[in-house]
Amino acid sequence: MAQTQVGWIGLGSMGIGMSKNLQKYLITISAPPLIYTNRTLSRGESLKELGGIPVESVEEVAKKSEIIFSCVSNDAILQETTEKIIASGRIEGKIYVDCSTVHPDTSIKIAKQISEAGGQFVASPVFGASPVADNGKLLFVTAGPSSATSRIEPYIKDVMGRAIMPMGEDVSRSSLLKIAGNILVVSFMEVISEAHVFAEKTGLGSEILETMIGDNFGPVLGSYSKRLTTGAYAPESNGKAGFDAPLAMKDARHAINCAGAVGVKLPVSEVGLRNLESAEAYANEIGGRAIDSSSMYGTLRRVAGLDFYTDLCLMRDGKGLPN
Incomplete structure (x- = not known):
């Protein structure tokens, strides 16, 4: 060897x-x-x-x-x-x-x-x-x-x-397991994003929500939450995503395709994919900035009447300070 x-x-x-x-x-x-x-x-x-x-x-x-x-x-x-x-x-x-x-x-x-x-x-x-x-x-x-x-x-x-x-x-089995795992990842990011927007709009706050996620659901979901609260979901101008949204969308489409072939529906994956597609469209509108696989958070923020970018992102990018 x-x-x-x-x-x-x-x-x-x-x-x-x-x-x-x-x-x-x-x-x-x-x-x-x-x-x-x-x-x-x-x-x-x-x-x-x-x-x-x-x-x-x-x-x-x-x-x-x-x-x-x-x-x-x-x-x-x-x-x-x-x-x-x-x-x-x-x-x-x-x-x-x-x-x-x-x-x-x-x-x-x-x-x-x-x-x-x-x-x-x-x-x-x-x-x-x-x-x-x-x-x-x-x-x-x-x-x-x-x-x-x-x-x-x-x-x-x-x-x-x-x-x-x-x-x-059978090489198809490893691909199927990876796709099954990605169903979970996209779904986790979607629901954690929804929970963070809920926390911000109700006044509960993202900080206490993130503490609960980590303490109650463990470090993996806690790390997904941090992708939102650290601004990693929407990298700075000329920055690079940890995992590009287009790749996540490709993976979600594979999952939906494989599921459809056997008569299975993946409604959460479908919602997550639509929100990622909306995030990509918005990023292209503002100059083609890179977005992460967790960028459905920005879409959900906009739907709720918030800016796509959190205050942390805006400060990072020099776009202003919170009052």
Whole structure:
């Protein structure tokens, strides 16, 4: 294992933290340094400082690597990445591990393409936001050939993730579990946003509500509340969201699509999606600012007659002080 060459594709808000932790691990086992690429290669400067080797293309990563990880933003980019990996040359015996959140049908299609080309595909979406990725505490949900999932485990457990949930060989199952998890996340953000607007309009106040959420419902929901009260739901001008709203909307649409295929309704997800779409439309109206997956809070504030941005956000952005 020490001489196995590992490659990485995709350095978004999740991929950069994951790949840095992987490179740190490779150093400890005296393995070859991580080879990586990204559409904007400069995103990998901090990875390069750790010893990672940048290359210009997906094809070069695939050609040089025996195990290839990727974390990309959507199904179309995953399909494009797969085609480039296959076009890179012989991939017999290589393992392709994708950590993106995609539709189960996409995972099935990619697995078939990689298998027909002689490689093995592992669908391995992750649970956790970018700070969790930075800390190497993600939850990995893996599905694919057992020989491949066992081989990649040392690169995941206690390296990029705190735990692995094995889902067998059917790659659609890991995608379905990730989508089920996202149903919960979107729903939690929607109802916590509603509760905060309620607290502000009734005079109860967000501070006491947040204390109750953390004490009564635990640190996870408490952290969701803090995305609202710290202003993370609506980053400053030229700022970057922790998890971009367009990605959350993509995930919600996948959930609604999968549910509809089996005759299930997801009314809370549908409401959350509509509020995210409204938040995106408003952000575009005011100059195309980035918004987080929790930005339905801004939509609900506007519906209640409040500003999209809290006083904290307005002060942060130099737009005025509260009276």
